[in-house]
Amino acid sequence: MELIGSLFGSFAGYALPFLFVLTVVVFFHELGHFLVARWCGVRVQAFSVGFGPELFGRYDRHGTRWKLSAIPLGGYVKFAGDENEASVPDQEALARMSAEERAGAFQTKPVSRRAAIVAAGPIANFILAIVIFAMLFGLLGRQEISPRVDAVQPDSAAQAAGLMEGDLVLAIDGQPIQTFADMQRIVSVSADLPLSMLVDRGGQQLTVEVTPQRREITDRFGNVQSVGLLGVSRSASEEDVVTRRFGPVEAVVEGSRETWFVVTRTAGYLAGIVTGRESADQLGGPIRVAQISGQVATLGFGALLNLTAVLSISIGLLNLLPIPMLDGGHLLFYAAEALRGKPLSERAQEYGFRIGIAIVLFLMVFATWNDVLHLTSL
Known part of the structure; x- marks a missing residue:
């Protein structure tokens, strides 16, 4: 019984704060994509928090499947015309669509609308951070x-x-x-x-x-x-x-300043890694996030909300990196399409996505390895 109690305590102490922080950040990121897609007339097939097998879900009146999936390490919004959760175009499915169905497909929209839909996810992360910081400044002061x-x-x-x-x-x-x-x-x-x-x-x-x-x-x-x-x-x-103490307007201004500070600090650290001035051993993955979430949760709910805002900014910045498979990679493709007047060839996009998958997998393995080294050093 003591072992069971200890395991439950560890779960409650680390997993629950981690799930709270990550679920909030992922939900608002995907909500940004979702809302702008709806505004642009794109049919959304699925909105998922998490990957893998569906735990439970339901359809809304527009035919979108809202679901919670088993692996809580991200999420996705799948549009009509997508081959998979990473918004890789499904050319065969597009060719089979009727004119009405094509009108609601993501890939048939003008490049400006596609770029707006993709950029909306990271922007939603920054807005979430501003709102959280403003709320903390307004309620608690500083x-x-x-x-x-x-x-x-x-x-x-x-x-x-x-x-x-x-x-x-x-x-x-x-x-x-x-x-x-x-x-x-x-x-x-x-x-x-x-x-x-x-x-x-x-x-x-x-x-x-x-x-x-x-x-x-x-x-x-x-x-x-x-x-x-x-x-x-x-x-x-x-x-x-x-x-x-901060009034409502002052709190929003300070929240925006706090968000900008975290953006510049994070970007500066990443630039320092590239130039060799900073060590990459501070990069962490889900294990480190879970550990920090549990530690911060012991300081109170306000501290956990502050961590949520910081992580939201980090997720927003990460997704803006010009790596295929990430939002920034899609924006890079759309920028090339806008300059060329036509999309990149299917072959070029396929190679880009393959490279993107390799980079993302490498970053995940590297971050997880850092997490393991960090844990063994404690």
């Missing part, structure tokens, strides 16, 4: 700490640059800094990169050049991350700590 240096650690990047106790950071590389968290965010992703800091020292403004040191830090759950550090501590003075 504690803000002044970007004032309370102490400088010995042999740190801050000491080498000449930062001093009491310095108030006003801007970094021309970007205004309002809180200590703003400063941390920029510094953490700028390891080994020189930064120009504008600081207020006793009423006098001066510029300090500092290069954050790359360090490995361990969070409260034992996860190790490689980040940039200055070596300064924040002020604990009451006058430097405030809780900011």
Whole structure:
């Protein structure tokens, strides 16, 4: 009985938060495709959360099969004229369609409408993130700490640059800094990169050049991350700590800013992997997402919603990569079609999809391998 209880506890602690986060993100991604497809007059055959065998489902009045499938690692919307869930064209099925059926097929729509339908999925992910962040800011507010240096650690990047106790950071590389968290965010992703800091020292403004040191830090759950550090501590003075409340409009603006920050940080990390500045060992797959979901769930539902927003942005960005089989790959094909005035040949598209499958499988295996290495290192 103890073993059964332990297993159930592990499932509830990791699997349930993971399923919640992934289901919400996937549902809204596919809903973006679905709504714009309906608006463009495309007949939707199936809307699935998950892959594989159907667990349960139903038909709506338009003939769309809404279903929940057994493998909760994604989802799809299948349109009339698609050969499979990846929206590969089914030329034989298109040839057999009547004129009325062809009018509702995805492949017969103008390239602009097809591009809009495909782009709607990632856009829905970004909108979801903005809504979640705005809701959290509106309901919970945000504690803000002044970007004032309370102490400088010995042999740190801050000491080498000449930062001093009491310095108030006003801007970094021309970007205004309002809180200590703003400063941390920029510094953490700028390891080994020189930064120009504008600081207020006793009423006098001066510029300090500092290069954050790359360090490995361990969070409260034992996860190790490689980040940039200055070596300064924040002020604990009451006058430097405030809780900011946001009205509806302000919350949406802050939600949009938070979403843009996650977009730029994620894109910067991916670019860093390509250039060799960042290590790819931080890339994680479903195992890591499940683990982090369970860990974050212990901090409360608000923290889990915040993770949902971050993951939604990541899924949106991932799908925009110009890899066939992903939304970005379809958009790449449509861009070529718009420039050429006609679609790419069936052979070219087939080779593209094969390459896309290989890349996606490689990324999945690589991410899962990272997950295994991460687990064995704990």
